[in-house]
Amino acid sequence: MAGEQILVLEDDLAVLNLVSKQLTSDGYVVMPLIEGRTAIETCHLKQPDLVITDLNMPGMDGFEFIRQLRQEQFKAPIVVISAMGRAKGEEAVKAGANTYLLKPVDQKLLLSVVRKEIVAARTPPPKKHILVFEDEPVAQRLLHATLEPAGFRVTTAENGPAALEVLENDPPDLVVCDIVVPGMNGIELVAAMRREHDYKGPIVVVSAHTMERYRQGALDAGANVFMAKPYRPPELLARVEELLSGKSPQA
Numbered sequence: 633m634a635g636e637q638i639l640v641l642e643d644d645l646a647v648l649n650l651v652s653k654q655l656t657s658d659g660y661v662v663m664p665l666i667e668g669r670t671a672i673e674t675c676h677l678k679q680p681d682l683v684i685t686d687l688n689m690p691g692m693d694g695f696e697f698i699r700q701l702r703q704e705q706f707k708a709p710i711v712v713i714s715a716m717g718r719a720k721g722e723e724a725v726k727a728g729a730n731t732y733l734l735k736p737v738d739q740k741l742l743l744s745v746v747r748k749e750i751v752a753a754r755t756p757p758p759k760k761h762i763l764v765f766e767d768e769p770v771a772q773r774l775l776h777a778t779l780e781p782a783g784f785r786v787t788t789a790e791n792g793p794a795a796l797e798v799l800e801n802d803p804p805d806l807v808v809c810d811i812v813v814p815g816m817n818g819i820e821l822v823a824a825m826r827r828e829h830d831y832k833g834p835i836v837v838v839s840a841h842t843m844e845r846y847r848q849g850a851l852d853a854g855a856n857v858f859m860a861k862p863y864r865p866p867e868l869l870a871r872v873e874e875l876l877s878g879k880s881p882q883a
Contacts, residue, residue: 636681636750639663641671641697642713643689647735651684651713654739655746668692675706681750687714687724695727702728709749713737759785760876763804765795765821767813771861775808778865779872792816792824799829806876807831808868809855811839811846819846819853826854834875838863 638655642648643666652662663680665671669692675683683701687694698710712724712732721732730749733742760783764775767790779786787802789795792815798804807825811818818837825831837850840861847858857871 635659635661637661637663637678638746639665639671639674639678639680639683641665641668641683641685641689641694643667643686647686647713651737651742654742658743658746660746668694668697671697672700672704675701675708676704680708681753682708682746683710684746685710685712685729687712687716687720695724698724698727698729707753709753711745711749713742759783760805761785761787761802762872763795763798763807764788765792765807765809765813765818767791767810771810774865775868778869779808782869782873784872792821795821796824796829799825799831803831804833806833806872807835808872809835809837811837811841811850819849822850822853822855836868836871836875838868 638660640648640651640655640662642651645666648664648666652664655662663674663678665674668689685694685697694712694714701710709730710728712721712729713735714721714724714732715735718734721734724732731745733745762779762784764772764786766772766775766788772788776786787798787804789798791813809818809821816824818839822835822837825835834856835854836857836859837855838859838861839846842860850858856875859868859871
């Protein structure tokens with residue numbers, strides 16, 4: 633790994649020069665800066681692969697610098713190097729930094745952290761896993777066609793025991809569940825997931841049986857959302873994404 637651009641924001645010139653030399657010796661291209669607003673402009677213009685910043689600086693301090701970058705949707709890793717102690721380092725992480733190091737920093741540790749953060753930023757997150765409890769082939773295909781292009785990994789179970797086996801061996805991030813399925817029906821499955829298997833993830837029940845007793849039964853069993861069939865695929869996808877983001881209330 634060489635040639636990645638790293639912006640270093642530090643008002644102490646001796647520290648700035650030292651960190652810049654350490655990074656340059658490992659093949660990185662360093663952009664050394666001493667002022668926060670200039671650093672923000674440079675981040676947006678040059679899009680560095682990683683940012684290193686001090687916290688205690690005149691004018692815009694490191695906390696404000698980090699918060700503003702994150703508010704403006706800057707995605708690259710931010711590493712804090714500071715002598716202000718662990719409590720302030722943890723505060724910087726809450727503000728949006730990825731990690732912090734205490735001054736003085738050993739060169740091997742610095743380079744190790746920089747490599748790790750750059751690699752992690754380039755590694756795509758694992759796909760969210762969705763369990764589909766549905767026995768009807770056409771409905772299965774529709775759900776796969778809706779969810780897989782959106783980046784989800786989909787597992788189908790056609791009966792209750794198979795669904796519970798998936799729950800135990802490959803826990804899903806979310807469950808989409810029909811009601812009328814031979815054997816254990818959807819409401820019974822939801823109840824078993826919640827009460828016997830302590831499943832905490834969101835559950836979306838979809839059913840052509842739209843009478844109030846089915847809707848309320850699903851919600852009482854522990855479903856987060858009840859949707860009537862036929863549903864619009866974009867609407868289902870929107871609900872799934874809301875639930876996985878933690879933004880959707882029970883409905």
